[in-house]
Amino acid sequence: TLSQKVYDATLDLEEKNLKLIESVYNFEDIFNTTMEMIVIFDDEGTIIDINRSGLKMLGYYYKSEVVGTKISKHILESELSKVYEDLSMDTHEPYELIILKRDGSQLHTLKGSRRIVRGGKKVWLSTLMDLTEMRQKNRHLIQQSKMAAMGEMIENIAHQWRQPLNTL
Numbered sequence: 001t002l003s004q005k006v007y008d009a010t011l012d013l014e015e016k017n018l019k020l021i022e023s024v025y026n027f028e029d030i031f032n033t034t035m036e037m038i039v040i041f042d043d044e045g046t047i048i049d050i051n052r053s054g055l056k057m058l059g060y061y062y063k064s065e066v067v068g069t070k071i072s073k074h075i076l077e078s079e080l081s082k083v084y085e086d087l088s089m090d091t092h093e094p095y096e097l098i099i100l101k102r103d104g105s106q107l108h109t110l111k112g113s114r115r116i117v118r119g120g121k122k123v124w125l126s127t128l129m130d131l132t133e134m135r136q137k138n139r140h141l142i143q144q145s146k147m148a149a150m151g152e153m154i155e156n157i158a159h160q161w162r163q164p165l166n167t168l
Contacts, residue, residue, distance in 0.1 A: 037128040045071045059102035074099050
């Protein structure tokens, strides 16, 4: 009976190990297929991991170009105090952050952060969403709204002109 219990426990552990491995693969798939930048960094600000979208948004091709660098290298200097303040607080509300791309150009993002445990160590997981496209769509909607209002105004003017002309 003891050998049967050991055998059953071994099977149970192997099954749990397979589920754990599958869970890790699922996390990696989600991590690399999301459209937002995901950056994982430690308390010293050293980047531990970054997803494909993050590499693309920053203008890099390989993780090795980013992993091991300081997060502050990729943030506009005037924005650093905002980041340090956010990381020191318990509540982490999303806020706008300007980051620096590889070529030195600026990218406006919406940033959120959370503490997670990775490898038995507490680290930061930050997500950053590119606001450029949303701002362009917003400008486009405002332009459309202005054009619609102008069209309505011209239609009203034309109506007011038509009445006296019809009587003439």
